[in-house]
Amino acid sequence: MKIILLLLVLVFNLNMQAQSVQGSWKLAAENGKAVTGKEVIRIYADSYFTEGAKDPDSNEFLWARGGEYHKKDDQVRIDFDTRQEKPSVELIAHRIEFEEDNSFRVEQGETIQKWIKVSGNKNELTGNWVITGRERNGEMNQMKPGDRRTIKMLGGDRFQWVAFNSATEEFFGTGGGTYIAKDGKYVENIEFFSRDASRVGASLEFNYKVEDGNWIHSGKSSKGDPIKEIWSPYAEAYSRN
Structure with missing residues (x-):
C-alpha cells in the first residue's frame, strides 16, 4: 500500500511539473469570486501573452493587454494595457501556480486570479x-x-x-x-x-x-x-x- 501511495504521489508531482502555460485560458475567478459580466481570454506562446476581454451579452470590447512572459523568473513586462495610461515597462511579478483542475492561479499585485485552460492544441501556426x-x-x-x-x-x-x-x-x-x-x-x-x-x-x-x-x-x-x-x-x- 505504501508503495502504491508513493507511486501515486510521484505520478501526480510529475504531472504537475509537466503542466505548461502554453495555450489559451479563460478567466474564471478574481479574489475568490466567480467572474461574471465579462469574458476574458488569454493566450500564451513563445514567451509572450495577450489578453482580450468583452461583454458576452453585447459583444462590447472591454480591454486588451499583453507583453513578454519570462517563465524562468515568473515575471512579465507589459507592452500594452488599455486600462492603464502608461503600461509598466519594468518586469513585474507574475507567479503562476498550477492546480489539479487544469487551471492555474496567479497573483498580480493585490489581485489573485484563477484561469481555466481552454485548449493546449498546437499546429504549425502556433x-x-x-x-x-x-x-x-x-x-x-x-x-x-x-x-x-x-x-x-x-x-x-x-x-x-x-x-x-x-x-x-x-x-x-x-x-x-x-x-x-x-x-x-x-x-x-x-x-x-x-x-x-x-x-x-x-x-x-x-x-x-x-x-x-x-x-x-x-x-x-x-x-x-x-x-x-x-x-x-x-x-x-x-x-x-
Whole structure:
C-alpha cells in the first residue's frame, strides 16, 4: 500500500511539473469570486501573452493587454494595457501556480486570479507573429519591425491580433476569437473586435503556407479586398532588427 501511495504521489508531482502555460485560458475567478459580466481570454506562446476581454451579452470590447512572459523568473513586462495610461515597462511579478483542475492561479499585485485552460492544441501556426510584409499593387512591400508593430498570437485554437506602439504606448486596435489552420486553409471566427462590435460572428477564410519560417497569408479582407501578407516569428524578427 505504501508503495502504491508513493507511486501515486510521484505520478501526480510529475504531472504537475509537466503542466505548461502554453495555450489559451479563460478567466474564471478574481479574489475568490466567480467572474461574471465579462469574458476574458488569454493566450500564451513563445514567451509572450495577450489578453482580450468583452461583454458576452453585447459583444462590447472591454480591454486588451499583453507583453513578454519570462517563465524562468515568473515575471512579465507589459507592452500594452488599455486600462492603464502608461503600461509598466519594468518586469513585474507574475507567479503562476498550477492546480489539479487544469487551471492555474496567479497573483498580480493585490489581485489573485484563477484561469481555466481552454485548449493546449498546437499546429504549425502556433506562436507569436509580427507582420513583416504586405502586398500593394502587385508588389510585396517589406515592413521592417520597429516600435509600431502589429502582432498576431495563435495558440490553443485561439487568435488575437494587436496593433500598438511600444515606444509611445499608443494602442491602435485588437480583435480575436477562434481559428482553424489545416491543409493550407486558415479560418478566423471573430469573437471580439475593438473598433466595431458588429464584426463579431464573422468568419474569414484565407490560404496559408509556412515558407522559410514565415507565414504567407492570402485571401480577401472583410471588405472583400484582396490581401497578401508575410508574418514572421516575433522574437526572430526583433533579434534581427
